[in-house]
Amino acid sequence: MNQTEVFNQIKDIVIDQLDTDAPDIQLTTNFKSDLSLDSLDVFEIVDKIEDTFDVEIESDEGLATVGDLVNYVLEQKA
Amino acid sequence: MTIGYLFSGQGQQFAGMGADLYAQEASYRDVIDQASDILHHDLTTPAVVEDPQLAQANIVAFSVALHRVLAPELPAPAAMTGLSLGEYSALVAADSLDLATILPLVVDRTAYMNEAGAQRPxxxxxxxxxxxxxxxxxxxxxxxxxxxxxxxxxxxxxxxxxxxxxxxxxxxxxxxxxxxxxxxxxxxxTVASHTPLMAAASRSLARRLQDVVFEEPSVAVYSNTTARPFAQLSLRDTLVKQLVQPTRFDLCLTALCDQGCDTLIEIGPGDALSKLAHKNHPDLATAHVDSVATLNQVRHALEEVHG
Structure with missing residues (x-):
């Protein structure tokens, strides 16, 4: 899996968590400041990512942006 | 399209809530002015909107005022529900209670919950x-x-x-x-809502509700406590139990689906309930209205449906 594939899947998961129409999601998009998600929302996203990619994510520490999650998944899968 | 309404609970109030609607929507303004008279507090001033003792009353006034704007523009709903406090907004929307009754009632409910929380944090x-x-x-x-x-x-x-x-x-x-x-x-x-730690609040609410007159709801309003529609005779009892028993919002959403709802509109601050609706039933169409921008999105979507 390359970065684009992981990014696209994570983007779908994030959009699914949001109630609004698909916003412009980039690697730099910050969950809290750009998407105003609360920590519960972020954990729901993290849970879906665990299921989708079959990885374990112990905490949300250091996972502030979409790119952080993409890199985390890529490292786990490397 | 069969519509259901979801009325927001507490926790998603935001700064400046309602200011844009007050400036642009006459029927919204009418309800807020009426609510300000009833509460003897001007609900358009930020200090009042942010007063924790008036938090529940502000959310109900905001939600009821939004409903007043939306109701004439939307098809009649098949059913409604709300989360916790949102049930009170729903009961006003279903003509079971009027604004003059509900606003002082939810101010008292806030006080009962705070007292119970102080006794049993x-x-x-x-x-x-x-x-x-x-x-x-x-x-x-x-x-x-x-x-x-x-x-x-x-x-x-x-x-x-x-x-x-x-x-x-x-x-x-x-x-x-x-x-x-x-x-x-x-x-x-700081309080454990919907658990037996709220027993003192529940008893105070029971006494407070003795003299409150409820009409039979004109639309089915599903209770978080029973997952069944509120009925005139058991309404007080259900609202009293709501403070000490768990909310079954999951079952309320299923009930709305069973009533044929395919489109749920969340009325009140935030989008927590539409997100929950989407998670429980991914096929449902959802929207939330808490600002002029989100109101216009719903209006635009309706125009597309009706051509």
Whole structure:
């Protein structure tokens, strides 16, 4: 899996968590400041990512942006 | 298209809430002016909007005023529900209670909950990737050890909020972690709503409701407590129990689907309920209205449906 594939899947998961129409999601998009998600929302996203990619994510520490999650998944899968 | 309404609960109020609607929507303004007269507080001033003692009244006034704007523009709803406080907004929308009755009532409800919380402080945490059976079993085990913790909000099949004493919630959290449930997320709450820790508030509310007259709801309003429509005769009793029994918003959403609803509109601050609706029933169309921008989105979507 390359970065684009992981990014696209994570983007779908994030959009699914949001109630609004698909916003412009980039690697730099910050969950809290750009998407105003609360920590519960972020954990729901993290849970879906665990299921989708079959990885374990112990905490949300250091996972502030979409790119952080993409890199985390890529490292786990490397 | 069959519509259902969801009325927001507490916790998603935002700064400047309603200012844009007040400036642009005449029927919104009428309700807020009426609410300000009833409460003897000007609900358009930020200090009043942010007053914690008026938080519940502000949310109900905001939601009822929004409903007044939306109702003439939308098809009649097949059913409604709300989360906790949102049930009160729904009952006004269904003509069971009027504004003059409900606003002082929810101000008192706030005070009862704060008093009960001061007597028996509590905390709440959301448990993710769990099940109802697991949450019930762990809460039971902790109570057998002498600490208080209970299931409080059944939000989805896998997301359940627990509430109890600080020690009870901490012990339950340890047990969840030991059982492989990693995420138990503390919520910003100082009272354990919808648990027996609210017993004193529930008793005060029972006395307060004795003289309140409810009409039979004109539309089915599903109760979080019973997952059935509120009925005139049992309404008081159900609202009293609501403070000490868990909310079954998951079952209310299923009931709305069973009533044929395919489109749910969340009325009130935030989008927490539309998100829950989407998680429970991914096929539902959802929208939330809490500003001029989101109101216009719904209007635009309606124009497309009707051509």
């Amino acid at each position: 509590g905390t709440m945490s959301a448990v993710l990737k769990t099940s109802a059976a697991q949450v019930e079993a762990i809460c039971h085990q902790v109570r057998e050890q002498g600490e208080l913790v209970y299931p409080a909000n059944y939000n989805t099949a896998r997301q359940i909020v627990i509430g109890g004493s600080a020690a009870g919630v901490a012990q339950a959290t340890e047990r969840f972690h030991a059982a492989g449930i990693k995420r138990v997320v503390p919520l910003n709450m």
